[in-house]
Amino acid sequence: MINMLTSAGLVAAEKCINKSLQYDPATQNALTACEGKILSLQITAPAIKIAVLIQEKSIRLMSQWDGEVDTQLSGSMIALAQIAQTPVHNLKDSGVTVMGDLQFLAHLQKIVQQLDIDWEEMLTQIFGDLIGHQMAQTLRSKINWTQNRAKTAQRLASEFVTEELQAIPSTIELKEFYRQVDELRLAVDRLGARFNNL
Amino acid sequence: MNEEKTTHFGFQQVPVEEKAKRVADVFHSVAAKYDVMNDLMSAGIHRLWKRLTIEASAVRPGHKVLDIAGGTGDLSYQFSKLVGANGQVILADINESMLNVGRDRLIDRGVAGNLSYAQCDAQFLPFTDNTFDCITIAFGLRNVTDKDLALRSMLRVLKPGGRLLVLEFSKPQNELLSKAYDTYSFKILPFMGKLVTQDADSYRYLAESIRMHPDQETLKSMMDNAGFVNSEFHNMTGGIVALHKGIKP
CATH class of the missing domain: 3.30.1050.10 (SCP2 sterol-binding domain)
Incomplete structure (x- = not known):
């Protein structure tokens, strides 16, 4: 059905x-x-x-x-x-x-x-120029505020988890860890090559 | 003894050659208010049924589509947009009044170029073999005198691989819904018809013709017998309406 x-x-x-x-x-x-x-x-x-x-x-x-x-x-x-x-x-x-x-x-x-809908035009057609424009302004400022808060919250949460809780490593620590892993891999490769020459 | 062959017209038995004329009278009578009544009777749900038929048609740009019993052109309008400039849609109806209403309506909506009109009988389609990619008949088959003949005629004009879609009232699958539907059909529908079109009889015929129409499984087997393959049906609104699909091998 x-x-x-x-x-x-x-x-x-x-x-x-x-x-x-x-x-x-x-x-x-x-x-x-x-x-x-x-x-x-x-x-x-x-x-x-x-x-x-x-x-x-x-x-x-x-x-x-x-x-x-x-x-x-x-x-x-x-x-x-x-x-x-x-x-x-x-x-x-x-x-x-x-x-x-x-x-x-x-x-x-x-x-x-690239979607860019003209919400102001839509609102002014429904509520008239004056009210529509004011509603659009209010909406824009609220959206901007929410986006800023979201970005700040994301940054703070990330810092809290890495710095305060130390539950996950920071980007710098991770990069250092990857560098050490690379160094170890190269050292193992060199050791392997020396063994092959014996 | 020379026995006259009869067929059903609603719950009545009428001579075979008389049915087409009586069906024509019904549609001449309701043509002008057909769309209004459809919206009223189905609470607008007929638009959804037709939309799902369009989706099941799988029609693409360049296709040729025959909309039999197309009436006021709901499906043809959608098809003309789907097939594009390189495709073709033929809105066919046996009834001149319905076809006139459909043609005027579509011209008013600016549909032209890829849409033609044909007044023809579904039992004897005036097209060459293997012409269409898709044929639809929405709420029309139950009014056809010889349904088997019509199905064979549709099969003939379909291209191999083409599909036939039959959208038609059918048998509700739930006992409670069936009872409510009966009350609605025989009590409320003729009353609405009387109010809007001043013609209760035509809407009484509508209710009766639905009851006389083959149920889902019977219509599916009729399509199989006519030569369609992969025949299947989908119930809509609890089986009040069913969409049958068959492919020409």
Whole structure:
């Protein structure tokens, strides 16, 4: 039996994404280069299969696509989100496997990274110029504050674990350890060579 | 003794040659309000059923698609976007009123170039053999007089490897749902039809024709008998609707 709830959820998500894309004409234009192409996302945790069709400067999310796809990506939701947001050139150890057209994937990755939705325009259309602009300003400052706090929290947590708890080595200690390992490897190689000469 | 051949029209038995005319009368009567009634009757869920049919079609740019009983063009509209400029979609319907409504609606939505219209009978499709990559018939097969003949006709015009998708009302899989559905179909549906289209009889026919339509397994075996392979079906909304798929070998 087809899961109608998943399909209904995808319809809602698709409408939301396409509405947002209307406020980012550059992304819409970039999508035309991929017109008609299909990306299949096989998410392993949680187990969901979604096909993304690029069509008329928008996307279509499909849960029951039964045909060929141009590119297929498999992996956990977290792993897939990570490769979408960070410029990864090599998928080794990323937890993601890929099959098909890699150029299409690279193009999509670039589009996602350059996504720049004009939220202010969206808000002003709904609430008017004055309120919309103020809401956008408030939102921007809140987002900036949250991002700064997140960066600070990450730095402090890292320092606490390495310096205070000494649960894991610091970067400097690690580099020193790797240097010593390299030195030991070279010494063992030299010893081996001397044995061979005996 | 010369016995007249009959077939069902809802719960009535009518002469075979009379069924097409009576079905045509039903659709002439409801054509103008067809979309409104679909939304009302299914609470908009018919859009989801059709969307899933599009997904199961696997239609890609350049394909040729035949949308039989396409009516007001919901599927054809989606297909015309999927096949692109190099593909072709034919919106076919036996009923002139429905086809007119569909054509006007699609032209108003700016769909042109890769979409053609044909008034034709699903039992005798006027296309050459091995023409289409995909054929769909959504909520139309139950109105066809000779379903086996229609399935064979569809098989003929499909390309080898092409797929037929039949979206049709079917048999609910849950006893409780079945009872609620019966009450809805025979009590509420004709009342809604009377309110919106001033035509309770057409919607009574709709409910009756659904009950007379073959259930999931029977339709699947009919597709197998017609010559389709890998036939399968997927129930939607508890089996109220089923999507059958068959491939031409």
